[in-house]
Amino acid sequence: MIAIIDYGMSNLRSVRHAFEYLGADARIIDSPAAIKNAAALVLPGDGAFGPAMENLRNCGWLEPLESAIRGGLPFLGICLGMQLLFETSDEMGAHRGLGILPGSVKRFPATAGKIPQIGWNQLNVRESSKFLAGIPDGAYTYFVHSYYCHPDDPTIVAATTDYGIRYASVAEQDNVWGAQFHPEKSGDTGLKMLMNFLAID
Amino acid sequence: MLAKRIIPCLDVKNGRVVKGINFVGLRDAGDPIEQGKWYAENGADEITFLDITASLESRGTLLRMVERVADTIFIPFTVGGGVRSADDFRDLLRAGADKASINTAAVDHPEIITECAEKFGSQCVVVAIDAKFESDGKFRVYTHGGRRPTARDAIAWAREVEHSGAGEILLTSIDRDGTHNGYHLELTRAIADAVNIPVIASGGAGELAHFYDALQIADAVLAASLFHDRVMSIHQVKDYLAQRSLPIRTRSPHPLGEG
Numbered sequence: 001m002i003a004i005i006d007y008g009m010s011n012l013r014s015v016r017h018a019f020e021y022l023g024a025d026a027r028i029i030d031s032p033a034a035i036k037n038a039a040a041l042v043l044p045g046d047g048a049f050g051p052a053m054e055n056l057r058n059c060g061w062l063e064p065l066e067s068a069i070r071g072g073l074p075f076l077g078i079c080l081g082m083q084l085l086f087e088t089s090d091e092m093g094a095h096r097g098l099g100i101l102p103g104s105v106k107r108f109p110a111t112a113g114k115i116p117q118i119g120w121n122q123l124n125v126r127e128s129s130k131f132l133a134g135i136p137d138g139a140y141t142y143f144v145h146s147y148y149c150h151p152d153d154p155t156i157v158a159a160t161t162d163y164g165i166r167y168a169s170v171a172e173q174d175n176v177w178g179a180q181f182h183p184e185k186s187g188d189t190g191l192k193m194l195m196n197f198l199a200i201d
Numbered sequence: 202m203l204a205k206r207i208i209p210c211l212d213v214k215n216g217r218v219v220k221g222i223n224f225v226g227l228r229d230a231g232d233p234i235e236q237g238k239w240y241a242e243n244g245a246d247e248i249t250f251l252d253i254t255a256s257l258e259s260r261g262t263l264l265r266m267v268e269r270v271a272d273t274i275f276i277p278f279t280v281g282g283g284v285r286s287a288d289d290f291r292d293l294l295r296a297g298a299d300k301a302s303i304n305t306a307a308v309d310h311p312e313i314i315t316e317c318a319e320k321f322g323s324q325c326v327v328v329a330i331d332a333k334f335e336s337d338g339k340f341r342v343y344t345h346g347g348r349r350p351t352a353r354d355a356i357a358w359a360r361e362v363e364h365s366g367a368g369e370i371l372l373t374s375i376d377r378d379g380t381h382n383g384y385h386l387e388l389t390r391a392i393a394d395a396v397n398i399p400v401i402a403s404g405g406a407g408e409l410a411h412f413y414d415a416l417q418i419a420d421a422v423l424a425a426s427l428f429h430d431r432v433m434s435i436h437q438v439k440d441y442l443a444q445r446s447l448p449i450r451t452r453s454p455h456p457l458g459e460g
Contacts, residue, residue, distance in 0.1 A: 011294055011295065011297060011299075013268075013271055013272075013295075013296075013297045014271055014275075014297060014299075017271065017272050018275060021275075046321075046322050046324065046325070047321070047322045048322070113203065114397055114398055114399050114420065115397070115398075116323065116324050116368060117203060118324065118368065118369060118399050118420075119203050119204060119206050119246070119399070119420070119421070120203070120204040120206065120246055120450045121202065121203045121204065122202060122204075140204060140450040142276070142277055143203075144277075144299075144324045145324070146323075146324075162202060163203060182277075184275060185275060185276055185277045185299065186275070186276075187241070187275050187276055188275075190275065191275060
């Protein structure tokens, strides 16, 4: 069972539907106790970093989530869900993230372009990526965000995207995967990535 | 590079498409699911559904339609029409819309923009501005589907909606809408220069060059009858724009092998 974590920050319907379309048993879980039945975890999310961490904390997700991820359970963070993997964010104040991946989350510089970035942008794909297996370099995916991840360790960057600056749009470290864009809204390209996620073990 | 977006707009009434693709290939031309799916598979970067029903009783019908669309297509879609409150807005997002657009309610009660932006994030808050060139040389904001003039100047209003938290502006030229004479470039430039959020130009598309001209200024373009009546296809427009070196998400190989 693919468990999609409901912590009050996102419309989860599209994510669940995309997995179901691919034939997976995907369920939305709103209690940390349900993690034990999950074969993989998906953390979606739109909205602000601070309130998201607060919701995770208040609903008792932080420790179960961290121990499941560190224990090797396949994990996919989408959009804000990717950003939460990192240590800190400067979105409206300074916030601590889950700290699974070393690095920080920063706001696009005003010179990057219009903020938020909304629309289809391209991936500079690293060939060895498992999440991006079969995805051609230059493929377009759908982004909506004002902040981006800055991993300390460049070797976990599986794809970059250019928006005024070049930033990490996919992070990948062992069982932990993060996508800054929305695979569930990126047509066939995104569905292929979700298939790749279903195939890891 | 961030691509310029091409967005077809479908008018719906009581959960049925009343202005949409017009050809025999569709089993049920009134079915928003079939229409949405067709566009998603034929080059649309996003789809906008505009509810023109404007009655409270039909709200449930619209939400059920949004749910069905969300379960069918894997690209973003926006729903507009009849959003009177943050609760209406939330209902659309919960049903699966990626963004919702507000028009008349935003003009009457600008605080609704801030309320929605704070609750749901600016990224999903689209403010639709219908503007008309007036004899005093200014662009005036109209509401109620372009029928009712307001006291607002479109440029000042665009700045205000950005300041209030809107994530995007859907800008329709009432003068050009339905004319096929081209997007209103002067209006589009005036608004795009005034704000730092994406602007979607709407109203007037009639030939390929119109898209190019508008996208020199705007981030995205919306068109309806031109695509519905199959005067040209989205792929045709995109191929043309890509040839003229605009960043465009053109036809790509199908990674799922379905193509």
